[in-house]
Amino acid sequence: MxxxxxxxxxxxxxxxxxxxxxxxxxxxxxxxxxxxxxxxxxxxxxxxxxxxxxxxxxxxxxxxxxxxxxxxxxxxxxxxxxxxxxxxxxxxxxxxxxxxxxxxxxxxxxxxxxxxxxxxxxxxxxxxxxxxxxxxxxxxxxxxxxxxxxxxxxxxxxxxLPEIEWQNGFAEIIKHACIKDAVMFRELEANSLKKYQSKKTLLCDLIQRNALIKTNVVIKDEFETGDRKLLNFGHTFGHAIENTYKLSHGYAVAVGMVMACMISEAYQGFKDTNRVVELIKKYGLPVHQSYNAKKVIDVMKADKKKVKDVISYVLLQKIGKAVVEPIAISEVENIITQLEAK
Amino acid sequence: MxxxxxxxxxxxxxxxxxxxxxxxxxxxxxxxxxxxxxxxxxxxxxxxxxxxxxxxxxxxxxxxxxxxxxxxxxxxxxxxxxxxxxxxxxxxxxxxxxxxxxxxxxxxxxxxxxxxxxxxxxxxxxxxxxxxxxxxxxxxxxxxxxxxxxxxxxxxxxxxLPEIEWQNGFAEIIKHACIKDAVMFRELEANSLKKYQSKKTLLCDLIQRNALIKTNVVIKDEFETGDRKLLNFGHTFGHAIENTYKLSHGYAVAVGMVMACMISEAYQGFKDTNRVVELIKKYGLPVHQSYNAKKVIDVMKADKKKVKDVISYVLLQKIGKAVVEPIAISEVENIITQLEAK
Structure with missing residues (x-):
């Protein structure tokens, strides 16, 4: 202990x-x-x-x-x-x-x-x-x-624990790596779900490390006025599709992270969407979900992270480095409507 | 302002x-x-x-x-x-x-x-x-x-404001006087509801004074580990009869204060029950309610102020001076059952 x-x-x-x-x-x-x-x-x-x-x-x-x-x-x-x-x-x-x-x-x-x-x-x-x-x-x-x-x-x-719950958990682990820990991102790329499942000490270390990444972000910003918002990476779009399409939380966040990476390309010049997509796939998580743009936008409009007509979107500058970008809901609507057809 | x-x-x-x-x-x-x-x-x-x-x-x-x-x-x-x-x-x-x-x-x-x-x-x-x-x-x-x-x-x-709501409000004002302010108790004895209703400056002064009595108690003990409990004077029995007998809050508290005075006589040698009873009557409030002891005790057992089998009962030593006395629920049950018949 x-x-x-x-x-x-x-x-x-x-x-x-x-x-x-x-x-x-x-x-x-x-x-x-x-x-x-x-x-x-x-x-x-x-x-x-x-x-x-x-x-x-x-x-x-x-x-x-x-x-x-x-x-x-x-x-x-x-x-x-x-x-x-x-x-x-x-x-x-x-x-x-x-x-x-x-x-x-x-x-x-x-x-x-x-x-x-x-x-x-x-x-x-x-x-x-x-x-x-x-x-x-x-x-x-x-x-x-x-x-x-x-x-x-x-x-x-x-x-x-069923396999899907392992995958759900690793969605948040990948999220932590994306926003805070490029070293852990590479470690995840080098390992696999099977390896973590079979090596208890490796798993134990990974869990404790991730628990403390989240804890440290929260300690600095308990009431989410700043840094804690970064933990919402993948969650804005993720939450908007989770209940509507009855996805598990990790699956929704995985799809949301891919969406956030694509928006990051446009707003932050992010270049590693492909690495994120491959890592998400490696851990058995989905990278795409068909959706109805209007339905998704309606849920986003009621998102707690929205203040008036602006969404605080969490974007990546590079792997391990996230920023909060205020984006007008109308712009988000355009992006999501464009991507709907793809 | x-x-x-x-x-x-x-x-x-x-x-x-x-x-x-x-x-x-x-x-x-x-x-x-x-x-x-x-x-x-x-x-x-x-x-x-x-x-x-x-x-x-x-x-x-x-x-x-x-x-x-x-x-x-x-x-x-x-x-x-x-x-x-x-x-x-x-x-x-x-x-x-x-x-x-x-x-x-x-x-x-x-x-x-x-x-x-x-x-x-x-x-x-x-x-x-x-x-x-x-x-x-x-x-x-x-x-x-x-x-x-x-x-x-x-x-x-x-x-x-309907007359009954004036009475309800004065139940809490009388409570504040009982637990914290003997001078105000005498002022209330000397005045009447009609006088406060007709003299706005007198009323304004009384309201502000009472708002600050409560505020000061709360400031000293926001999470009710000590002094704030005194504000529950009349409320233990009051809450137990309020919903069961569909009484207004002030009426229930008025009856509860009389009950607390009687228990104060036995536990604290309190001698002024009669003055409290007369003041309560003067402001149009009831001093008695028929009740079923078993029903009342059942509600009391779920009261938030009860911890395990003990109730923190607020009693008066004298007018203007209250104390919290831990009383076993079984003793409270005896008292309430005895008084039921009266």
Whole structure:
């Protein structure tokens, strides 16, 4: 186990890397804890949750919505959860987003921690305090920013992870490489998903490295006034197609990164779109999705990153170096309409 | 107009006392504002809201619930509200609680301000950053603590205030006197509701004084680990009967204060229950409500102020001096069951 405590503006989070759920009892009082566990994770690892109060969360982004929140709050009341209760979210990004959100509003805020059970969760979704739910096709339209007390990684949970979830996780790893780490980009080019799956130490190192890339960006800019926006690379277009075309998050971001690279060529003279496309393909992710430009633009117009008629688009100058470029929504509309036919 | 800026832990609120809605344009950009206005206030003062984007809120505690939040969020998306939008809640405690809550979760948090349109709102509900909604009979079960950017008092809005709402507001004023201000308690004994209604300067002074009593308690203890709990005087029992017996908030608190006085006699040797009872009666408020002890205890068991099996009960040592006494829920149950028959 590798313990690392990081400080945010008004709170701190302790990481327990390369740990196990069994370690949890060393720092959480079982009597005061309620676990919100993703259904698939619970079914595949039921033994690990013995002795803990658990509420089962249905798996999938379609359950990241208000009716799920309503149902869980009802269960928390029935369980007698009070202000001393700590909620522990176990699962992918949906489980941790929903847990963080409920803990932030239940009785005006109680403590919470995360045990991410996917690559995506470990390197991205569990980190940074953003939580929330979708409203219709609008992703994360409602939520808060509130840091978990702890994040514990149990790599044994990855043993049952489906291939598509490995791919989803690597979409965010590739994103981190694109915006912040050219060395890691080359490492990803030299390796493969199979290699990371078979070499646990290599994987463990990659996960911890990516968790800390995201953490460091967030620490510098918790409330997303500057550098944190870079983490949205691939996400503007990605979010606009994710729910509309029922893509997994990583798939949508992969397509979004390719779109952002093409826009980067025009606005920033970016020259390595092809390397990004090849790397995305190498990790089993899609580089294209047919779409209806009008539908996509309608969702983009409601994107949280849009302020009035301008979108803060994250573009690449080169691999490892990203910038935020304000682009008028009308221009984005032109680009997306032109590319629709291709 | 009397401007006063107060600082909380991580934010500040500017009070505009003795002001008017017409002043709003001096510090709020109309283009970026959406007003959430209580239906009765809007109907009675429609002219004042001309030129502002408005969403109408149905009047009454029964609308302080998730389905109202869902409907407003949908309207905000349709209006194109983004992260630069400021929400302005206009009305009583329900309007400001709902507005503060929605602003705290919409797009993970946008700015908000309040124009309380009731005495209760001006002296209590709009102040301190607590917001939220009820879940079934459980009051404020869901919410956040988040301070408004501004609070503006327009006493002209009180011209149409129904008598019961004057009484509701004075319940909290009497509460402030009981826990913090023996001088004001005597002033209230010497005056009457009619006198305050007819003498605007007397009323203006009383409202500002009470707004600052509450503000000062909150500043010292924003997240309610100590002194802020005193503001719950009359509220433990009050909240337990409010929704169950469909009482107005002030009526429930008035009955709750009498209950707290009786418990104070036993636990703190308090001797002035009769003076509190007489003052409550003088301002048109009830001092008794028939109840079913089992029902009341069930709601109390889910009260946010309960931690495990102990309730932090706010009791009086004397008029103007309150203390928090931890009482086992089983003892509270005994007392309430004994008093049920009386």
């Amino acid at each position: 590798n313990i690392k405590k990081v400080n945010f503006n008004t709170s701190s989070t302790t990481f327990y890397f390369a740990a196990g759920i069994a370690h949890l009892k060393e720092f959480v009082d079982v009597q005061h804890a309620v676990m919100l566990v993703d259904e698939q994770v619970f079914n595949q690892h039921a033994k690990r949750f013995k002795g803990w109060k658990t509420i089962i969360l249905k798996s999938g982004e379609q359950y990241k919505k208000q009716s799920t929140v309503d149902a869980i709050i009802k269960q928390l009341i029935e369980l007698g959860a009070d202000r001393k209760t700590i909620l522990i979210g176990v699962g992918g990004g949906v489980a941790t987003d929903v847990t963080g959100y409920i803990a932030s509003i239940y009785m005006r805020g109680i403590k919470f921690g995360f045990i991410p059970a996917t690559i995506l969760g470990m390197v991205d979704a569990s980190i940074g305090g953003k939580n929330g739910i979708d409203v219709g096709v609008y992703k994360n339209m409602v939520g808060t920013i509130n840091q978990p007390s702890f994040i514990l990684h149990d790599l044994a949970l990855l043993n049952t | 009397n401007i006063k800026k107060v600082n909380f832990n991580t934010s500040s609120t500017t009070f505009y006392f003795a002001a008017g809605i017409a002043h709003l344009k001096e510090f709020v950009d109309v283009q970026h504002a959406v007003m959430l206005v209580d239906e009765q206030v809007f109907n009675q003062h429609a002219k004042r809201f001309k030129g502002w984007k408005t969403i109408i809120l149905k009047s009454g505690e029964q609308y302080k619930k998730q389905s109202t939040v869902d409907a407003i969020i949908k309207q905000l998306i349709e209006l194109g509200a983004d992260r630069k939008t400021i929400l302005i809640g206009v009305g009583g405690g329900v309007a400001t609680d709902v507005t503060g809550y929605i602003a705290s979760i919409y797009m993970r948090g946008i700015k908000f301000g309040f124009i309380p349109a009731t005495i209760l709102g001006m002296v209590d509900a709009s102040i301190g950053g607590k917001n939220g909604i009820d879940v079934g009979v459980y009051k404020n079960m869901v919410g956040t603590i988040n301070q408004p950017s501004f609070i503006l008092h327009d006493l002209a809005l009180l011209n149409t």
